[in-house]
Amino acid sequence: EAKNQGRNTWEWYAGEQDSSIREHVAIRRELLEAIEGDQFVVHYQPLVDAATIEIRGVEALVRWQHPERGLVPPGLFIPVAEATGQIIDIGRCVLRQACHDMKQIVEHLGRPITLAVNISPVHFRRSSFFSEIQAVLEDTGLAPSYLELEVTEGVLMSAAEKALEQVQALRNLGVMVAMDDFGTGFSSLSYLRDLPINKVKIDRSFINDIDTSRHNAAIVKGVITMTHHLGLEVVAEGVETEAQHEYLRAHGCDLLQGFYFSRPVPLKELLK
């Protein structure tokens, strides 16, 4: 039985969407080792001003430096980590690392930019979440105004009231909050209306074929207009071509993020 487990440990890695229970158990064990062994690294992807291409922020994106498998992307382990609750330890580790690195990034650039960190709904919903953020900022000495937390609509499912309070508390602390992957999942306009967020990130799936799909182009244009009327900044994710850049700039999108400008890179490379 143990042999079987070992052999199938990484079947999910080959692209299987939902892992079997046995695979979950194996991944959970490997994640435990990863958490204890500090195997997570944080890469950074720039967000640039659409008009000037000046860097305005970076998004922290976790990777698993697996001793045998190499660099494992988050899509392959975050769903499991959310199911097991290990995402909380991983999230803490990413927050700490990113806030720590940020001081070096700002020093290097010589001007303030924003650090965006993705927060799992599982982590966000914990009653200790707010005090954890306070502690990380205190320990690393990073000013709250540098930090932006990226949440998805998932944070609002169940206990929407509490989520709203939590976002407000974070805003009062001086931390910014962005709505990630907007337009996917259970997106509701009421979230944009009710939540005291700063920013909306339009999901990459709408940007992809902005230059070939009139429908996507119309949606993106509309979302930009709407978010501006709500007093929010808007980011386009997954910008890969000059044509996409041009369209988004022409329609007043504030910030752009995508391979066209830079892939997510390790800190060292970012500083170059």
Ligand code: C2E
């Ligand atoms: P996300 O927060 O929407 O992050 C953007 C994802 O889009 C990243 O994938 C990034 O590499 C990718 N991307 C950026 N520009 C382009 C582009 O031009 N083309 C394409 N094809 N992709 C682009 P990544 O790093 O694999 O992360 C995937 C997701 O995993 C993230 O989506 C986020 O939901 C989650 N994630 C990453 N790091 C963390 C973390 O530290 N904590 C939590 N809870 N989730 C994380």
Ligand code: MG
């Ligand atoms: Mg994000």
Ligand code: MG
């Ligand atoms: Mg996103």
Ligand code: MG
């Ligand atoms: Mg996305």
